[in-house]
Amino acid sequence: MYNLLIVDDEKEIREGLSAIPWPTMRVNLMGSAKHGLDALKFISEHPIDIVLTDIRMPFMDGIELLNTLARQHPYIRVVILSGHSDFGYAQQAVANGAFDYLLKPTQFDVLLKTFERLVRKLDEEKQEELRKSALLRKEKLLSKRLREEFLSELFKCGMSVEDIELGCSESEIILDGPDYTVAAVRLDRISLNKQVLPDRELKLITFSLDNILCDMWDANGKAYHLVNKENAEVCLLSMKASPKSDFIQLKQQLSSFRGLFKSTLSIGIGKSARHATDIWRSARSAKQLLDNTEEEDSARVYTEALQHEAPGHATSEPLTSAIHIKDNKKDRTIVHEAKQFIKQNFHQSITLKQIANEVHVTPGHLSALFRESGETYIQYLTTMRVNKAIELLGDIRYKIYEIAESVGYSDHTYFSEIFKKYMGKTPTEYREASDRTEGRIQP
Known part of the structure; x- marks a missing residue:
């Protein structure tokens, strides 16, 4: 069942619409409001999925209500009620995000078909949200497992600077x-x-x-x-x-x-x-x-003086006496393919091993090829993610944690720290800044 709010300044219309058998359409009528401001107050106190609203009303009309809901409650779907003289307004409302418009007086069969389509749409969106939630849970479990594996290795043995950098990125540390x-x-x-x-x-x-x-x-x-x-x-x-x-x-x-x-x-x-x-x-x-x-x-x-121990040395690949002939063209192709894979999947939790498997080389070899190209795999991946985050920050409908998840970070605190490291401001500070002259990071 989806919760409905009716908004109309005419009492007879509110009562007439309230008498419709909404449960047969899998809709639960939560209440009614006299105008847009009254509706916003009601929505602040009740969970609402659908608003059925008139256009011409005092204090705040239907168009203003639609635009306000788009900013403050983008998940709410709006159906417009309009008279023939308001047809131009109704078309404008649909262009601005209303699901549909109904002409007064409303015929039940027309209303039924509109709400059947809307409920199907909401069902599809709910299924998509469930799918995304399942994927996010899976990514968080993967991130936790990667974090545990990295910390276990970090506490157990010496790691190279490069391996630590890679482990930090993949485990969000x-x-x-x-x-x-x-x-x-x-x-x-x-x-x-x-x-x-x-x-x-x-x-x-x-x-x-x-x-x-x-x-x-x-x-x-x-x-x-x-x-x-x-x-x-x-x-x-x-x-x-x-x-x-x-x-x-x-x-x-x-x-x-x-x-x-x-x-x-x-x-x-x-x-x-x-x-x-x-x-x-x-x-x-x-x-x-x-x-x-x-x-x-x-x-x-531990209170003893620090002993002068030689730092541990680690390398990501074993030494070998074999002679390798460099194939620069092939190496550039491998890096290009790896970057294309990153561009298509940076919004997910991806590891160097996954990317290396896609381009059929070892993780160590791919890491070396990235360094030879002038940047590390982590730098390229992070640049992609931060640039996309900059783009999404311009849309106030997205919360910071939603942006973090959509660019591949399951931990929004870690995302904020990385963003600040690259842009000099936290995502919130960047969004609140009056000017965004910082621009995108150049990959």
């Missing part, structure tokens, strides 16, 4: 801290007392931990977490210069969930790293602190 510090949190009854939990209980605990930390840790900014699904141990990443108090405070907050976890918690705070490539070293030192203590409900901080 920003690593821009002055320092990087990892803390390890354990549930003592599992990790210390070696208590084996039933699979169902372990899944409940890890699911709960993940959701709690999204709210208590990640939402505060400059922070990420990873929950180990096998033993409920947690790695917390902070990008603040002095994060110790934040870690201790979080441990205290988590302790309030002792009844859920049925365990005390211990935390080890690792040594800070100056570069993202050394985050794994901070994670290792945090884990070592916990492994070296059997005290329950403890908080240990």
Whole structure:
């Protein structure tokens, strides 16, 4: 059923239209209004899908109401009621977005056919929205999985600068801290007392931990977490210069969930790293602190002086002694095809691996070809997305989170950070600016 509001300044017409058996058309009559302003007030208090409105009314006529609804409630469909003398206005209204117009006096069979078409249209739009919602949920699940895989690798081993940049983009993570510090949190009854939990209980605990930390840790900014699904141990990443108090405070907050976890918690705070490539070293030192203590409900901080360790080196492809003859024309074709694929799919969550599969090369080789062309794969993809976002920001019907989703970002906060990095303003600031002389980014 779709909710209907009737708008007409003549009481007899309002009553006559209200007497129509709307439920037979899968329409639920919510009420009536005397003019446009009265209708807007009603709509602000009730969910409305369809407005059936006269044109000539006091205070705010049907054309003004149509234009206002297009700006404030673009999802509402409008059907115009008009007399023969208002026919020109009715045509203008349809050109401006009205679904249809009906001539007074309205014949029931004409009205029935109009609303049958409208209900079919709304059904189709609802199905499309459901399809988009399902795709968005799928993209968010993919983004979460990519984030977990990237953080797992980041905490476990050294990664190259290029691999970190790629991982950040695909998992929608920003690593821009002055320092990087990892803390390890354990549930003592599992990790210390070696208590084996039933699979169902372990899944409940890890699911709960993940959701709690999204709210208590990640939402505060400059922070990420990873929950180990096998033993409920947690790695917390902070990008603040002095994060110790934040870690201790979080441990205290988590302790309030002792009844859920049925365990005390211990935390080890690792040594800070100056570069993202050394985050794994901070994670290792945090884990070592916990492994070296059997005290329950403890908080240990790494206080030793930083050792002068050589930074980890990683490469995206193994070294080989084979001699390769460069085929510049073929390489340019591969990059061109990859860019075409990105242009057609940048609104989705796409990875370097997917693109490489499309052009039949390895991800490492495609990444190298992009760099040789003068820009990285991430730079090209982000440029496409930001330029499309700039275009959509000019249309006030779209909310910021809707624009983020439509250009391939499931996390609108991450989208805002990326947009500001490229344009110097957040999407909201850019939209509110009186002039948009910044223009598009040149790919």
